[in-house]
Amino acid sequence: MTTATSTFPIDLGAYKQITLDPANSTLTNEQREALKANIQLCRDAIVFFTATGAARGVGGHTGGPYDTVPEVMILDALFRGNPDKFVPIFFDEAGHRVATQYLMATLEGALPAEQLMNYRMAGSTLPGHPELKLTPGVKFSSGRLGHMWPYVNGVAMANPGKAAFCLGSDGSQQEGNDAEAARLAVAQHLNVKLLIDDNDVTIAGHPSKYLPGFSVKQTLEGHGVKVLEGDGEDLDGLYARICEAINTPGPVAVISKRPMCPGIEGLEGSNHGHDVISVDLALKYLEGKGRTAAVEYLKGIEKPKNDYSFLGAGDKWGSNRNVFGEAVVKILDGMSEEDRKAKVMVIDSDLEGSCGLKKIHDAHPEIFIPSGIMERGNLSAAAGFGMEAGKQGIFATFAAFLEMCISEITMARLNYSNLLCHFSHSGID
Ligand SMILES: Cc1ncc(C[n+]2csc(CCOP(=O)(O)OP(=O)(O)O)c2C)c(N)n1
Structure with a gap:
């Protein structure tokens, strides 16, 4: 550069x-x-x-x-x-x-x-x-x-x-x-x-x-x-x-x-x-x-060229966050709308476009809550939704904010909640 x-x-x-x-x-x-x-x-x-x-x-x-x-x-x-x-x-x-x-x-x-x-x-x-x-x-x-x-x-x-x-x-x-x-x-x-x-x-x-x-x-x-x-x-x-x-x-x-x-x-x-x-x-x-x-x-200003050699298994590019979103969408696609609404709740904290949740929002807005910058409260809401057997809460944010939610994760564990979290972008906020 x-x-x-x-x-x-x-x-x-x-x-x-x-x-x-x-x-x-x-x-x-x-x-x-x-x-x-x-x-x-x-x-x-x-x-x-x-x-x-x-x-x-x-x-x-x-x-x-x-x-x-x-x-x-x-x-x-x-x-x-x-x-x-x-x-x-x-x-x-x-x-x-x-x-x-x-x-x-x-x-x-x-x-x-x-x-x-x-x-x-x-x-x-x-x-x-x-x-x-x-x-x-x-x-x-x-x-x-x-x-x-x-x-x-x-x-x-x-x-x-x-x-x-x-x-x-x-x-x-x-x-x-x-x-x-x-x-x-x-x-x-x-x-x-x-x-x-x-x-x-x-x-x-x-x-x-x-x-x-x-x-x-x-x-x-x-x-x-x-x-x-x-x-x-x-x-x-x-x-x-x-x-x-x-x-x-x-x-x-x-x-x-x-x-x-x-x-x-x-x-x-x-x-x-x-x-x-x-x-x-x-x-x-x-x-x-x-x-x-x-x-x-x-x-x-010229945009610098990237001179790294990438050693991937193929030439198809992807990102973990989007693969996460797509995987969730695939499962949701296989459920009836009634079932989805009763059993799944996905909640965002103002980062849906950056952490893969947008894929779910676009495909299934009926179970998606675009929420505020309130990671602790949002994670706990997802955990509470997943308290009953058969129900699933889903939450995602950047990995940098994982440490903010440690106590809420412990509460989710102690309540045996069905909580799926994805923390993307490790190290960056
Ligand atoms: C705890 C935490 N959660 C999420 C983020 C990611 N993030 C960075 S800026 C931003 C939105 C900020 O909005 P605002 O502070 O009103 O700034 P403005 O859009 O006016 O620049 C978010 C969600 C963050 N930096 N910290």
Whole structure:
């Protein structure tokens, strides 16, 4: 693979090192203009360097980090203005939004801008999720949704007198861990501030469709967390809400409603915005913003050729996850619909397209439940379905999340449940 050595084609030196003070929750014209310029610069940079991952075929994530740029720009200016009041880390419970961490590490001078163009490349030290002590300037590790807020609770306890922030998402907030974190934060009156991007998009679709009834706002309010909800693209409103959150002691969630990828033609509001932007859409976007040098650089990337020799038994390619899905479908095909409905239940946790379950969903939607990012609860539901003899629960996710479900698997075993699990993608989350 070619490692980028050229100059980063967007001038990050144009970033304005502004300071903000939460004592004043109204932006001056000058502050608003500077923030807007920073937001545009950073969104353009994120589209560009994540698209290098698309161009090289290593994938990535564009929409999540792109969405939360306004929150991050405001926080950066607040951290600079009052370093003693805050834990100056952009903790993020949605680790796939790692482009934010890499960009901020660059703006802080810890990471050369040129390295951003190696986003997700093997050996580049810019993996798909933040890893502490691997990438210069990265200040925490993350990757499993819903694991960071509980951790930030402890960070807040260790830093009395300071506010600790956690970037959140409507995907992460589906995890049970966050309910526990909310209860602790409320009970201990912890000075944690959640900045949640509620874009109604995760990998498999829209939470409003597959998880009707779920509301981030009502969930958090139910736990006793103060919630300030508004339009994340209204900069003055967002700034005022973040200031109010800081000026209110204890846990506060600032929920930003916005479509996924606002302003990116072809991705706005779409769950495809969760993944890495395609090169074509990135070119269109960057051309529209006059980022000619970035366009030229992207056009010049050649997808590296794979020079491995594969030593398989034949030349037919397959993947375990799809073979798993196909095998289940084959058995289900042999049953009557009535029997299937009575005896089998398959439940997903927002990864059906990635772990073979989509095969079952497509063939037998009548027994398929597209559920939320709630591996523990979903596995137990499958186990409970399979409690009676003759009934079968089926569950699948990535192997990286197997360890989250150990206790639930033990309960399934102790109840002699008929539970079939498939854990794909070992080692990767
Ligand atoms: C515990 C856990 N389960 C599943 C995943 C796989 N996963 C990565 S991102 C994602 C959806 C995230 O949605 P959201 O956090 O709302 O981010 P957005 O789509 O807005 O970028 C899922 C299911 C994960 N990283 N961690």
